[in-house]
Amino acid sequence: MNLEAVKSIYFFEMARTRRTLLQSVVSPVISTSLYFIVFGAAVGSRIQEIDGVSYGAFITPGLIMLTLLTQCIGNGSFGIYFPKFTGTVYEILSSPVSMTEIVLGYVGAAATKGMMIGIIILGTASLFVDLSIAHPFVMLLFFVLTAVTFSLFGFIIGIWAKDFEQLNLIPMLVIPPLVFLGGSFYSVNMLPPFWQAVSHFNPVLYLISGFRWSFFEIADVNPVISFAIIVGFLAVLMGLLTWIFKTGYRLRN
Amino acid sequence: MAPIVSVSNLVKTYASGFQALKDVSLDIEEGEILALLGPNGAGKTTLISIICGIVNPTSGTVLVGGHNVVKDFRVTRAMIGLVPQELTTDQFETVWNTVSFSRGLHGKKPDPAHIEKVLKDLSLFDKKDNMLRELSGGMKRRVLIAKALSHEPRVLFLDEPTAGVDVNLRKDMWKVVEKLRETGVTIILTTHYIEEAEEIADRVGVINGGKILLIEQKKDLMKKLGRKELRIELQEPVSAIPETLASYDLTVEDSGHSLIYDYDSSGERTGITTLLTALAEAGIRLKDISTRQSSLEDIFVELVGAKA
Numbered sequence: 001m002n003l004e005a006v007k008s009i010y011f012f013e014m015a016r017t018r019r020t021l022l023q024s025v026v027s028p029v030i031s032t033s034l035y036f037i038v039f040g041a042a043v044g045s046r047i048q049e050i051d052g053v054s055y056g057a058f059i060t061p062g063l064i065m066l067t068l069l070t071q072c073i074g075n076g077s078f079g080i081y082f083p084k085f086t087g088t089v090y091e092i093l094s095s096p097v098s099m100t101e102i103v104l105g106y107v108g109a110a111a112t113k114g115m116m117i118g119i120i121i122l123g124t125a126s127l128f129v130d131l132s133i134a135h136p137f138v139m140l141l142f143f144v145l146t147a148v149t150f151s152l153f154g155f156i157i158g159i160w161a162k163d164f165e166q167l168n169l170i171p172m173l174v175i176p177p178l179v180f181l182g183g184s185f186y187s188v189n190m191l192p193p194f195w196q197a198v199s200h201f202n203p204v205l206y207l208i209s210g211f212r213w214s215f216f217e218i219a220d221v222n223p224v225i226s227f228a229i230i231v232g233f234l235a236v237l238m239g240l241l242t243w244i245f246k247t248g249y250r251l252r253n
Numbered sequence: 254m255a256p257i258v259s260v261s262n263l264v265k266t267y268a269s270g271f272q273a274l275k276d277v278s279l280d281i282e283e284g285e286i287l288a289l290l291g292p293n294g295a296g297k298t299t300l301i302s303i304i305c306g307i308v309n310p311t312s313g314t315v316l317v318g319g320h321n322v323v324k325d326f327r328v329t330r331a332m333i334g335l336v337p338q339e340l341t342t343d344q345f346e347t348v349w350n351t352v353s354f355s356r357g358l359h360g361k362k363p364d365p366a367h368i369e370k371v372l373k374d375l376s377l378f379d380k381k382d383n384m385l386r387e388l389s390g391g392m393k394r395r396v397l398i399a400k401a402l403s404h405e406p407r408v409l410f411l412d413e414p415t416a417g418v419d420v421n422l423r424k425d426m427w428k429v430v431e432k433l434r435e436t437g438v439t440i441i442l443t444t445h446y447i448e449e450a451e452e453i454a455d456r457v458g459v460i461n462g463g464k465i466l467l468i469e470q471k472k473d474l475m476k477k478l479g480r481k482e483l484r485i486e487l488q489e490p491v492s493a494i495p496e497t498l499a500s501y502d503l504t505v506e507d508s509g510h511s512l513i514y515d516y517d518s519s520g521e522r523t524g525i526t527t528l529l530t531a532l533a534e535a536g537i538r539l540k541d542i543s544t545r546q547s548s549l550e551d552i553f554v555e556l557v558g559a560k561a
Contacts, residue, residue: 004357009358015350086341086342087337088341088343090307091355091358092358093306094305094307095330095360096326096327096329096330096360248309
């Protein structure tokens, strides 16, 4: 294991985060605060509690997930896409590093950054609403697993993307609808039966539901199923990544 | 001594079906400077990319220091430094950080003293805290060299190091290469400046259409360069070379209007005086004479032209 290389990639990526601190950290905090003001204070004041949890608190796990997913995919994809775009990827490819080490460096940094912002959002949320975490370890498990899985997802998007449009396609067009329709701002039980059934095809529903369970012990689906869905997605991504490494897809061809 | 880089029967066919390398074999000795000459699209960059591990070969093997570049990539890539053709840099990084990053990537522990030495050798040390986007093209090229040297490689690949570089910087670059050679680093450079190959290489290879057309010691090529051609234009065309001139191995051109005499200008006797006397004695009247030195460029153009 070339640990020096993993460290180098990781810290190089984290340095990028430091340079773009304003954009990386301040903007998600502002947008989350806006969600709290609009949904928590303005809309939420007219909504009663959901399953015994105040509306502002209810939406917090969903908001954290929204940020975590977009940040991790964004960081993960940009981290590997940018060197491909500028051409500096030649150096990574001609270094004595295995693909596993490249992934550890890039995905590790993307997940770290995503989690840092997630924690900041959690902190911001606690300024607006009363939060209690019923199962901190489970919460942490969902948090870390989601961060790693979606950073990996982003990494694969970054390898696949041929231009900036493709790079932004999934984070901008696919993730927000899935998160918004995955019960970030409501319980799917509030939907008509048909849409409830449809919602169960949305993988993000399981993430948000499981994560919310770790806070308030309320869930749209069994948290064990939520856990299985994330682990399943992670396994699919690992399989895809193994294929990418073996074939040199879009990197060494 | 075993060659430091040994390429055997290397073939690369890209997904598009384009065959960039057709059965290339090549040995590179430790400590030498090898210049690979070839026009654009000849396969130079593909060859380098495969040796460095950026591109997967279709078939054939490459050994660096006796290790296979695919199977033992950790060993081989740690031995190699690569300076790419394009000026690809992280625009927003500082010189110091980007060079240190390269060292780490190659598995070497941080060594600020070494980075400092490399930067000083390349006259980059006073720019160490500058962002790369603030540097000129020539300076960026030096940064790429510094990155390639950051992990103390034994083999250095310079892909078109002086493309688009002004004359002064090119000469500076040659000095850098010369200095590196003194430290025992093996250097492989690609270029389409023949002058560059003549100036700094020990051995010259010509590659075109994915094949190595020639690979020779520069000394031997210089001998060929030493050949000169004397062109004698005649007042009246000759149908055949007179018997008395047979020993000069002349060729007739321009339907008998010109005689061509090849000679070695570095030799003690060029034979020009006796040839001219013999011509006069044979009653052949001269219109004009001119001499021309065949250059590496001629050899190159001839090879590339003939086999393209």
